[in-house]
Structure formats: C-alpha cells, structure tokens
Amino acid sequence: MTQNKRQGHTLTDDWDDIKKKKLQCTSLFSSIKSNTNRSSISQFENLSNEVIYEIFEFLDACQLYESFFDLNIRFRNLCKHSNLPIQINTQSVSKSTFQRIHTNFILSNRHRIQSLDLSNSFIIDCFSSSTEDISKCSQLQTLILDKMESGYLENLLRSLDSLPNLSSLIIFIGLNSNKNILWNLIFQLPVLKYCKISSEENLYLGYLPMSTNTISSIKHLVINSKLDYNDVDTILSYAPQLRRLSINYLYPYCTGGTHVPLFTVNNLTHVSLTLDHLLFDQFETLVKNYLSQVKVLQISSNYDSTYINAIRWENLILSHMSYLQILDLQHIYDIVYRNNQALMHENIFQYFTSPFWIERQWFFAHDTNFGSPSRGIFYSIQPYRRKYFTLTGELNSDECPSQDKTIFDSVHHVIIQDERMIGNCSKYFPNTNELTISDQRTDRAKRSAIISIDRILPLIQLTTLSIDYSHRPFSKVIDLLYSTPHVHTLVVKCVSLVATDYFPLQRSEKFRLV
Secondary structure: OOOOOEOOEOHHHHHHHHHHHHHHHHHHHHHHHHOOOHHHHHHHHOOOHHHHHHHHOOOOHHHHHHHHHOOOHHHHHHHHHOOOOEEEEOOOOOHHHHHHHHHHHHHHHHHHEEEEEEOOOOOOHHHHOOHHHHHOOOOOOEEEEEOOOHHHHHHHHHHHHHOOOOOEEEEEEOOOOOHHHHHHHHHOOOOOOEEEEEEOOOOOOOOOOOOOOOOOOOOEEEEEOOEEOOHHHHHHHHOOOOOEEEEEEEEOOOOOOOOOOOOOOOOOOEEEEEEOOOOHHHHHHHHHHHOOOOOEEEEEEEOOHHHHOHHHHHHHHHHHOOOOOEEEEEEEEEOEEEOOEEEOOHHHHHHHHOHHHHHOOOEEEEEOOOOOOOEEEEEEEOOOOOOEEEEOOOOOOOOOOOOOOEEOOOOOEEEEOOHHHOOOOOEEOOOOOEEEEEOOOOOHHHOOOOOOHHHOOOHHHOOEEEEEEEOOOHHHHHHHHHOOOOOOEEEEOOEOOOOOOHHHHHHOHHHHHO
16 A cells, blocks of 8 residues: 655554544443433533534444434434445444344445445345345445355346445455356456455466456455466456556466467556466566566565576566566575585575665575475565565474574564464564464364464564464463453454363453453
8 A cells, every 4th residue: 555654644553543543432432322321421412413423433334323323313313314424344243233223224324335344144135135235335435245155246246337436345255156257247347446355265267268348447456365377367458457466376277378468567566476386487477578567576486496596586677677666575495405414595695785786775685494494585674675474384393493583673464374483483573563373284283282472573562463263272362362452453263272171261360351
C-alpha cells in the first residue's frame, strides 16, 4: 500500500488509531447497553445528533444495532434513517442474532452497505439465497467471501457486475470449485480495483483461454495460493492494467516457458513473488515479458542457485529492469559437503559487493544456520525492507543454536510455518506487532511442547495474533495468550487440540485471566 507522509504520520498509524477508538467505543456502548441507570442514559441523550453520528462511524452494523437500536425511539430512528455508510462484519455474530439484525435493520438499509464481510458460514444464506439482496447494495465497495459452496459463489459473483461501486474483493475459493468460471467472473467485474484470492488447492488455469477482448479494471492483485508459472500469461492478458501483483506460491506445474507476449503490461510497478522450484531462466523470461516497468521487486526463491549469481542479476537489471529502485531478495540454498567439510558460497556472494550493488545501496547477507546444516539463506539487508518474515525449514538434531542474532528492524509481521525453527533461529524481530502461527506439519508426536517464541520477538508488544493451524497443546495456547497482554485482535482459524487435562487447566489462574 502506498503511504502518504503527513507530518510524520503514516496510514498505519491512522488505522491503528481508528481501531483503538473503535475498541473504546465498543467497550463504552457495551456498558451503556447493560446499564439500567436511567440517569446515565439521559446524560448520553443530551449529545447532539452530529456527535452521535460521529460515534456511529466507529461501529459496524451489528455493534450499532446491539448498542443503540433498542435503547429508545430516538436512537432507533438515528440508526434507521441516517445516511451514514454501513459496515457489516459477521465473523463473531451468531446466526440467530444476525437474522434479527438483518430483518429489523439491514434489510431496509441495504443501499447504505459499504463493506460486507461474509466470513461466517451460518450467515451467508442471508445474502446468497437471493441475488436480489446483494444487487440492491448499490453503495457496496468492499466484499469478503469465505468458503462459500461453489454454486452459491458462482451465482453471487454473477450478480456483482451490477454493483457500480464494488472496488475491493477478498475471496476464498473452496475445494472442487470450477476455478476457470470463477476467474472469468472476477475479471468481468466492471470497477474492481483490488482483489485477493485464496484457495485450499492450486489455482490451475489450464482451460482458461488467453483474453482477446476482456480487460479487467483490477490494479492490485494478490494470489494467496499455489499458481502455475504458465498461468501468469493468462492472468496478465485479462488484467493488463495491473500496478501491483503478489503471488505467494508460484511453481512450474507444467513444463515449458511462458508464451511470447501478445500484449504489453506498462503499469506493473510493484511485484512480490514467492517461487518454489522455479528456474532462474523461467523467472528471467517472466521479467523480460512483463516486468520492464517494475520499481519494487520482492523475490523469495529456492532450488536454483542461479538466483545467487550476481552477474546474471546485473545483466538482467541493466537490460530489462531500468526502473528498478528496490530489490528485496531472499534465496534458500543447499550447502554442499565434501569430506565432511561444507563448500561455502563466500566467493559467490562477494560478487554482490561490486560497485553495481553499492551504488544502488543494495546490500546482502547470508546465514548457514537456516534449519539444518545442509541449508542456508541469502537475503537483503541494510535496510531490510521486507515488512514480514516467514520462518520455515527443516530441523536437524545435530545443529547448534547460533549465539549471534541478526536484527530485522523493519519486520512488523512474523509468520511461523515451522515451530522447530524457533529454538535455533539466528534472527530477532524487535518491532514485530503481528504474529501468525501456521504450522501444518503432521509429525506432532515429535515436537516439543515448549516453544520459546520470545527468543525471536518481544511477545509483550504483539497486538495481532493469528493461529491458522497448530497442533500445540491447548495449555500452550493459553500460555501464549497470557504472555501477550496487548493483543486486541485474535484470529483462530484451526486449532487441533492435543490431549491434555482440561479440568485442571480450567481451574488455573492463567486460564481465568485470559
């Protein structure tokens, strides 16, 4: 996201401030709703409509309804007859509660809905059973769809092309969906600017033809799933106006390279790619075809050691990436052993200290302590511009923890995909405020129950905690929550609870405090 500087203030600061105010407002109105003291309500009623409306702006529709709708006639009318946009977040609302809110408040105010989050599977029916419901949301700008049944999702997407203001779509595609149809429907949305697509399986587009007349309005595309390298051609043929592209798992599902481009991509300036077993030659073809205008390039790669060949990078950048300003490179490489001695790559890395790299202020470091003695990592530093860092790898019991820590000041979000990496991690993230635990390994019988996350980041300053998937004992989840007192946003998508003694846990002081 582009950040506009304003007296040393950032958009992130503004958003954090808004969230704090929203939390304060939510707490205040929860107390008002439960307070039966008439004098307290009367004092609050003395506020002008203008002030009340300013307060309403910090609440979503469910909070607004629960706090004010049944307070008295005046507040009910203010809720129903305001022109303020409505934000609907259904993640933490029960089906019965939302049905009541939908019937009494939302149904007659669909034209005011600006943001709609349909992540709650029990509530989707209110908007997907009839396309008329969603098509009347004429002011809808942001829509979040999570794990809808394939038929519902297709019907809903078909009805979205009538919405004149829908500029942001976040969608999770479930298993066994017809991805070609869904992609085609997304590309036809007339005013869509931002789209984030996630899926439980790869987003293979083998049967979607190259576009000849459909031109999507999408400017920012995030693909949070496996994508075949050859499908990049197809996607860009539909979205030639892209400015930002992020793909978190690009791999060569099929053999062969990209097509000779039949179109140009002149606006793509920010690209972030996580590559898996993709050859540098294939990446180079991608650059030559589509990335000539890129200013910011983030690359995470593995397998092919050509990614740490400075001469190849220099030639590629000088001949095809003349606008490149920021290169953020991270490559996981194999360490070759001969006669029990590691053949180090220092002679290769020295080429990244030539005037070409120094003039551009692009500096790099390497770490041979990356999960196992056979793997190392080469990465950008000074400044390390990546705002997130992912811990993943394979642990070897013979490995000794590194005593020296590399400090990553700019990283604000740490993603742990392999908890075994923590004990031997040679990195420290002092400014992290968001943590995601997404450990999907199944060998939980071998893993230690004690994980010292505070070895790599200060738990005390975390404000956002997400557990996408974890086999850690529930008691350890409680320990983690107890150690993160400033967390105000907790997302638990899937937790597999390992056998534990639940009754003593429920009586523990930590459990009660959390």
